[in-house]
Amino acid sequence: MTTVALKPATMAQALTRALRxxxxxxxxxxxxxxxxxxxxxxxxxxxxxxxxxxxxxxTDTPLAEAxxxxxxxxxxxxxxxxxxxxxxxxxxxPAFEQLISHVSRMRNRTRGAMPLPITIRVPYGGxxxxxxxxxxxxxxxxxxxxxxxxxxxxxVADAYGLLRAAIASDDPxxxxxxxxxxxxxxxxxxxxxxxxxxxxxxxxxxPGRSATLITYGPSVPVCLEAAEAARAEGxxxxxxxxxxxxPFDDETVAASVRRTGxxxxxxxxxxxxxxxxxxxxxxxxxxxxxLEAPVLRVAGFDIPYPPPMLERHHLPGVDRILDxxxxxxxxxxx
Amino acid sequence: MTVMEQRGAYRPSPPPAxxxxxxxxxxxxxxxxxxxxxxxxxxxADPALLRRLYAELVRGRRYNAQATALxxxxxxxxxxxxxxxxxxxxxxxxxxxxxxxxFPSYRDTLAAVARxxxxxxxxxxxxGDWHTGYDPREHRVAPLSTPLATQLxxxxxxxxxxxxxxxxxxxxxxxGDGGTSEGDFHExxxxxxxxxxxxxxxxxxxxxxxxxxxxxxxxxxSLAHKAVGYGMPGRLVDGNDAAAVHEVLTDxxxxxxEGGGPTLVEAITYRIDAHTNADDATRYRGDTEVEAWRAHDxxxxxxxxxxxxxxxxxxxxxxxxxxAETMAADxxxxxxxxxxxxxxxxxxxxxxxxxxQLREQQAMLAAELAAEQEGGx
Numbered sequence: 001m002t003t004v005a006l007k008p009a010t011m012a013q014a015l016t017r018a019l020r021x022x023x024x025x026x027x028x029x030x031x032x033x034x035x036x037x038x039x040x041x042x043x044x045x046x047x048x049x050x051x052x053x054x055x056x057x058x059t060d061t062p063l064a065e066a067x068x069x070x071x072x073x074x075x076x077x078x079x080x081x082x083x084x085x086x087x088x089x090x091x092x093x094p095a096f097e098q099l100i101s102h103v104s105r106m107r108n109r110t111r112g113a114m115p116l117p118i119t120i121r122v123p124y125g126g127x128x129x130x131x132x133x134x135x136x137x138x139x140x141x142x143x144x145x146x147x148x149x150x151x152x153x154x155x156v157a158d159a160y161g162l163l164r165a166a167i168a169s170d171d172p173x174x175x176x177x178x179x180x181x182x183x184x185x186x187x188x189x190x191x192x193x194x195x196x197x198x199x200x201x202x203x204x205x206x207p208g209r210s211a212t213l214i215t216y217g218p219s220v221p222v223c224l225e226a227a228e229a230a231r232a233e234g235x236x237x238x239x240x241x242x243x244x245x246x247p248f249d250d251e252t253v254a255a256s257v258r259r260t261g262x263x264x265x266x267x268x269x270x271x272x273x274x275x276x277x278x279x280x281x282x283x284x285x286x287x288x289x290x291l292e293a294p295v296l297r298v299a300g301f302d303i304p305y306p307p308p309m310l311e312r313h314h315l316p317g318v319d320r321i322l323d324x325x326x327x328x329x330x331x332x333x334x
Numbered sequence: 335m336t337v338m339e340q341r342g343a344y345r346p347s348p349p350p351a352x353x354x355x356x357x358x359x360x361x362x363x364x365x366x367x368x369x370x371x372x373x374x375x376x377x378x379a380d381p382a383l384l385r386r387l388y389a390e391l392v393r394g395r396r397y398n399a400q401a402t403a404l405x406x407x408x409x410x411x412x413x414x415x416x417x418x419x420x421x422x423x424x425x426x427x428x429x430x431x432x433x434x435x436x437f438p439s440y441r442d443t444l445a446a447v448a449r450x451x452x453x454x455x456x457x458x459x460x461x462g463d464w465h466t467g468y469d470p471r472e473h474r475v476a477p478l479s480t481p482l483a484t485q486l487x488x489x490x491x492x493x494x495x496x497x498x499x500x501x502x503x504x505x506x507x508x509x510g511d512g513g514t515s516e517g518d519f520h521e522x523x524x525x526x527x528x529x530x531x532x533x534x535x536x537x538x539x540x541x542x543x544x545x546x547x548x549x550x551x552x553x554x555x556s557l558a559h560k561a562v563g564y565g566m567p568g569r570l571v572d573g574n575d576a577a578a579v580h581e582v583l584t585d586x587x588x589x590x591x592e593g594g595g596p597t598l599v600e601a602i603t604y605r606i607d608a609h610t611n612a613d614d615a616t617r618y619r620g621d622t623e624v625e626a627w628r629a630h631d632x633x634x635x636x637x638x639x640x641x642x643x644x645x646x647x648x649x650x651x652x653x654x655x656x657x658a659e660t661m662a663a664d665x666x667x668x669x670x671x672x673x674x675x676x677x678x679x680x681x682x683x684x685x686x687x688x689x690x691q692l693r694e695q696q697a698m699l700a701a702e703l704a705a706e707q708e709g710g711x
Contacts, residue, residue, distance in 0.1 A: 030498075056498050061525070062521075062524055062525055062528055064521040064524065064525070066487070066517060066518055066521050067487050067518075067521030067522065067524065067525045069487075070484065070486075070487025070488060070490075070491065070518060070521065070522065071487045071488075071490050071491030071494060071522075071525050072491060073487065073488045073491055074487065074488035074489060074490060074491020074492035074493070074494070074495065074505075075491040075492065075494065075495040076491075077470070077476065077488060077491070077492050077495075078491075078492045078495035078496055078499070079495070080495045080498075094517075097481060097484060097518070098484060098487070098518075101481045101484060102481075102484060102488070105465075106477070107683050107684070107685070107686075108465070108683045108684050109465040109466050109477055110465075110466045110469065110470060110477060110683075111464065111466070111679070111682070111683050112682070112683040113466075113469040113470060113471065114469075114470050114471070114477075115686065146684055147684055147685070149685075169686075170686045171685050171686050200689070200690075246689065247689035247690055247691060248689070248690070248691060249690075250690060250691075251690075
């Protein structure tokens, strides 16, 4: 039996590979966006695609996000499978009308006659020293829009598998790429990538018994770090990586919290009206009799995303997570 | 060389990268809206086409009247009438071949009907039993778009995709004068021109965006002039002259089909009725203006041409009216039947497969419906 050598790969490389493999497998897959062609994208995720597949398959569009997504709708209506890149989280906002008024509704509007298999890639989140409009966590807007799937990977292998699944989906998928993790490395074999997981499954990244950290995307490594640090306090934390915000994997999350009896939701997005509130409510509704403490949230502050020199105070870090874990009413335990 | 010597040798020159791109002159619209009826051009028009247009206009006028009546009877939630604009609606549909696509706005149900769609299906959105009552791919009519101008980039994308696939397909997208102020109008025209997409934009300038007149909408010389800024031709046409609109649109469609890229057509017309049945037009315009436009009515214009030239007789006109009455009677009868609704449809098409969350809500509604049944409702 030959073992395949696993080489270190970055998340950005895995995403590129996913795009390339999807384009090679299906001629209806078209990549489009600002600077995605000649330059290969500002994060180089589309590097080499225009060269390999031609500019008709990987297209530098005019600089207009509503136009990019709006024309992608028409392309999907004609049977193509567009993969749209929004250059940065906050630059996706001009496309919101197309997203909310058309992309999310077209299948429903036409009683299933006209589904829109569009993948919208959005680099999101902070921690890269970006100036204003380059660090937003806009997932709550997407989650609040029925008809969209909202997916975000936290590992190199998931970046590949989830992007392939997103492109293969007959529904529109907002694919949130944690830009802070673009250069994170993992041993991963691009020749034998892990099987594509269906969208909608969370995964336990670290098993534990004391409490569950429920998180996703850029906060997953932070939570894993917090879980390691918590050992010194005598806490054995479980970390659940949601991977998909819509659909939401109630089953995996509730099973974990029923085991541990305590939960903290961690994300960069603001807390008020953010994903954590929905998640805490869902956990409470399902696990009330197993809970030893209220479900807590560690989120970004409810402020416009701060300037880069102050962002470390805003982002949920290990200490803030451990403080929250410490407030999970351990004294009540007999 | 000293600095002073360099300065001596310096010759001002244009920026190195600049070069002229497109000659704007051929893109400019004519000074006057293009007309056929009542001009010497009419002699060249195909009599069969003129008769066809006439029959469709008469049918269209009757359709508008019937749909408006249905709002008063509570059978339609709302109806934005195209009375007075029938020439544009009908010509848009007739300028396309079967394989082409029509992208109507919410006001353009008549164009969809003229393209062959069942009027009941076309009016589903406005009746309110679903959002779209037809399969867009069957007649190649996109869903009626309520958010203004947002359907224009769809038309561009579809036309672009068809061209990439090597298919001979043109998209014709309809928008009003108010819609030209939207950002999506700009982005659609820009993408279309850059991609040289086979698409035709038809702006029906009917004078008002609900209550707001064109003067408050734009300072452009005409809406057709906007084309020049994108590098596509702009055409100005009398929107009540069915023969003229048909000719201009047919030319633009042919131009797109032959790889010439997009065209922006502005049709000058007038919304004789209020914005919808829920609007009161007396608050923002006077009768004199409306009467002036009634005197330039699309049906009268064409009827005059046909009778003057002996291309139609009283019998022919009666036939057109009778066909329109048959359509109206059928529409009335079918719209007076209550639509069959299934509340469970609310969950059926949100996703290819309902999410677990939707399944729970689906079960809740099913239980509520079962309880209603038991309660004898």
